[in-house]
Amino acid sequence: MSKANQTSETEKSPAFETSLKELEEIVIRLESGELPLEDALNEFERGIQLAKQGQKTLQQAEQRVQILLNPDAQSPLDEFSSDAE
Numbered sequence: 563m564s565k566a567n568q569t570s571e572t573e574k575s576p577a578f579e580t581s582l583k584e585l586e587e588i589v590i591r592l593e594s595g596e597l598p599l600e601d602a603l604n605e606f607e608r609g610i611q612l613a614k615q616g617q618k619t620l621q622q623a624e625q626r627v628q629i630l631l632n633p634d635a636q637s638p639l640d641e642f643s644s645d646a647e
Contacts, residue, residue, distance in 0.1 A: 578616060578619045578620075581612045581615055581616055581619075582612075582616060584608075584612055585609055585612040585613060585616070588605050588606075588608060588609040588612070589609065591605055592605055592606065592609070625642065625643075626642060629642060
């Protein structure tokens with residue numbers, strides 16, 4: 563994969579920690595009560611997108627952990643599927 567592809571992938575899906583920080587900043591701005599209604603709605607919409615993205619990332623991580631902790635050592639590992647939306 564070229565750097566250009568990696569960059570565009572990163573822009574589409576920021577790192578979990580980056581998304582979490584942005585979500586925290588949105589919450590602070592919304593709780594301040596100082597945003598005009600339209601700006602508050604835009605911030606809320608972005609916050610919902612970030613929350614859904616974070617939830618998806620956490621679900622994928624949980625799936626990976628469950629695969630790794632499979633108690634039946636003789637059973638084959640299931641292939642990881644990242645397309646759970």
